[in-house]
Amino acid sequence: MDKYAVQLVNISKSFPGVQALKDVTFTLKEGEVKALVGENGAGKSTLIKILTGAYVPDKGEIYVFGKKVERMTPIISENLGISAVYQNLVLAPHLTVAENIVLGSEPRKMRIFVNKSKMLEKARKVLAEVGYENIIDPNEKLGNLPVAQQGIVAIARALSRKAKVVIFDEPTAVLAKRETEELFRIIKDLKERGVSVIYISHRLEEIFEICDTVYVSKDGKFVGEMPVSETDEDKLISMMVGRKLRKEIYAKRNIGNVVLEVENIKNKKLKGCSFFMREGEIVGLYGLVGSGRTELARAIFGADPIEEGKIQMEGKPVHVKSPSHAIKASLALVPEDRRRHGLALKLSVRDNINLPIYKHISRLSVINHFMERSIANDFVKKLRIKTPSISTIVMHLSGGNQQKVVIAKWLASKSKIFIMDEPTNGIDVGAKEEIYHLMNELASEGAAILFISSYMPELMGICDRILVMRDGKIVGDVPREEMTEEKLLTLAIKEKNGEVSVNE
Amino acid sequence: MNNKKNRKFTFNTQIVLLLIVTALWVFLSISSSYFLTYENIANIMRQMAIQGILAVGEVVVIITAGIDLSVGSVVALVNIIMSKMVVSGTPIWISILSVLALSTGIGLVNGVVIYDMRVPAFIATLGMMTIARGATLLISNGSNVFGLPRSLATFASGSFLGIPNLFWFLLLTVVAIEFMLRNTTFGKYIYALGSNPEAARLSGVNLRLVTYGVYALAGFLWGLGGVLETSRLWMGVPTTGTGYELDAIAAAVLGGASLFGAEGNAIGAFFGALVMITIYNGAVLLNINPFWQRILVGIIVIVTVAIDQIRKRRET
Secondary structure, three states: OOOEEEEEEEEEEEEOOEEEEEEEEEEEEOOOEEEEEOOOOOOHHHHHHHHOOOOOOOEEEEEEOOEEEOOOOHHHHHHOOEEEEOOOOOOOOOOEHHHHHHOOOOOEEOOOEEOHHHHHHHHHHHHHHOOOOOOOOOOOEHHHOOHHHHHHHHHHHHHHOOOOEEEEEOHHHOOOHHHHHHHHHHHHHHHHOOOEEEEEOOOHHHHHHHOOEEEEEEOOEEEEEEEHHHOOHHHHHHHHOOOOOOOOOOOOOOOOOEEEEEEEEEOOOOEEEEEEEEOOOEEEEEEOOOOOHHHHHHHHOOOOOOOEEEEEEOOEEEOOOOHHHHHHOOEEEEOOOHHHHHOOOOOEHHHHHHHHHOOOOEEOOEEOHHHHHHHHHHHHHHOOOOOOOOOOEHHHOOHHHHHHHHHHHHHHOOOOEEEEEOOOOOOOHHHHHHHHHHHHHHHHOOOEEEEEOOOHHHHHHHOOEEEEEEOOEEEEEEEHHHOOHHHHHHHHHOOOOOOOOOOO | OOHHHHHHOOOOHHHHHHHHHHHHHHHHHHHOOOOOOHHHHHHHHHHHHHHHHHHHHHHHHHHOOOOOOOHHHHHHHHHHHHHHHHHOOOOHHHHHHHHHHHHHHHHHHHHHHHHOOOOOHHHHHHHHHHHHHHHHHHHHOOOOEOOOOHHHHHHHHOEEOOEEHHHHHHHHHHHHHHHHHHHEHHHHHHHHHHHOHHHHHHOOOOHHHHHHHHHHHHHHHHHHHHHHHHHHHOOEOOOOOOOHHHHHHHHHHHOOOOOOOOOOOHHHHHHHHHHHHHHHHHHHHOOOOHHHHHHHHHHHHHHHHHHHHHHHHHHO
16 A cells, blocks of 8 residues: 555634635645645645644644644654745745755754855755756855746755655746746656655646646535546536535626726736726626736736736726826725735724825815714715724724725725725625625616626626636636636636746 | 723823823922922923924824934034024024025935935935034034024023923924824825835825925924024034934834834824933932933833833734
8 A cells, every 4th residue: 555645634724704724634645746726715725834834723633654743833844854835935035046945954064154065065966956057056146046947946945855745836837938847857756756746736737747646625625636647627627616605696787888998008917908897897807816917906006007008997098107196087996915005004994094085175284074084984884894983993903894994995085996806805704795785886886896806706796797817918708698617717727729838 | 802901901102101201200309309490390391392393303204114313413414504604694584494494405305315215214314314414514624613693592591471482392393293193184194104105005195295295394393403402502513413313213202103103193202302301300400420311211211112012912
């Protein structure tokens, strides 16, 4: 019988408002290359973080090479030979390549000094192992390398730990074609040496190229597992989808004229996006993490620069140079990360709601406190924001109520076009439904809403159309009658010509 | 959450501060019969005026999560230039307007360097601190400027309605800045910038103008401090103002300002300055070695902020 490198047994983990993993069992044999696939929010990252000790599971057992680990920590995990390469590289850009490779396990001289020559030797050896000895200089500052080569350094670092289990979390997201091929060669090499690999990727074609088995999860639960030879992309996609929202939330609305038209806008992250929105319409925007959804939202709102392309509002071209231009044009942005971008957490509910409209409720820049308070009170009542008073500091509210404060801010400024980036992220079920109702209400009153979400059921539940993004482009515009999860996910994942997609 | 538990622990910064001031005043009135006399209190007011104005300016900057270290050297620069101008025969009011314009301009430059060149406020104003001090020494050639008209000194020692003239300026500053912070759009933007610049920007706040405004306003107050300092010293002293920035920051922080931004107000800074001046004044009355004063102030600053941090940790 095969020996197991890793066994995670009946693992559960929840965060405020979400059950990230529910009774999941995951095993990995020695020398096996196993793919871990699932939609955003399927619990892949949580599972990996439990294995590397970054999260402590609420329930469940962890065995590594047959031995039970009572309490996993990042240090124990590394000592057991588990090493991870993350999508957003966790390296120190100011240190040299060699310093990054040995960081945390530097060869010593007299115990306290770093043995520089040994360090370089070690770095050269590992770089040679991955075939980059003449391409990457170990003395170079990491930050000076192209991102793809930084990815190689991250891989080299993982290998230098004599890892017995290597986890790749979306490694090809930052790699160019050459590095991707190199990575595949490295993985095959690791397998021959008996190292086990967990490979996470949205790019299904890669999985068929290098993995032995594939493990599918959905909504934090195990769905199925099989050798890659016994399945294909379509089968995997149909396993990854297929959920239902408990309630149908769609409301028939009157759809009016086009209010926003975006033509072929481009910047660093966007490679040409065109779409339009009409009065009273809720338009979904679906795409996997890294597809450029948030970047599109920020570009339209003037938060990030647009290098090319046109935006028209109500038929007239507009130049949205900064958020204040966008706000003047009645645009509103409910940002993805409300704590970082949406709220001044140390200020009160009242101050946050009124922040964009202070100009309008003041005379000679002296604020009309009566209006300030009555506006805040109105929206607290209207959106049922649960707060002891309007002067409560926003930091002390729950996630759902914080989100309502962000929305109230834009209602107060009488916006007509709302861009909502993951508005239901991290808030509980009841608050989610209230937000859906609010969106329906807004749209019925003539607002246009761009609803960005990773969660297909909510998009399909409420949207008139769903736009799909992949690699910085809008690749689909699916009307309500044609919405199926398979269709959306296929658009979001599959390349038309079946090639491995690379970021040059 | 466990709100009830927190209610019991109601020591906020201002209350702690008020307790300290009261304790100090009670202690000093018992130990020195001179302490509660009109002369001594007027004296405290005079000493406090300039430091208080500087503390109020500093608090505005600190609310934006910034800092201004150029305080003391701008005071000295204003002191020297105003003295030179007046001595060379320029009318006093023109001299005052010129130095106020200069100091406001210096503040504006700080704002430009911080916002447009993305230099951290600490570094930008540290540079300005050195530049202004250098310019002061250059202009004065390192020596004091004498020969200012008597009227300037009389103004500093004079009173209006029984309250020293200088102190009126402090009261005016506190009221004006407190009003601005509470009731104007600019005031709200200052707090928003300090709490979360990105959220403020995405709410349409023009961060550039707010940053310029804050540092220019601070510069104006340094100028006002410098003008009052000139009147009080009755001469130009190129080394004056040394360490004022630290006193201003200490008073602001004592008054509840958080260096992480979005917290603090002008009234707090006023009481912060009052605590410090009381200690300085009391130490003189009690014949304590003046070197102890600084040690005491240092301890009080650290203890007050530590209490504040503990309180906040319990809240969240």
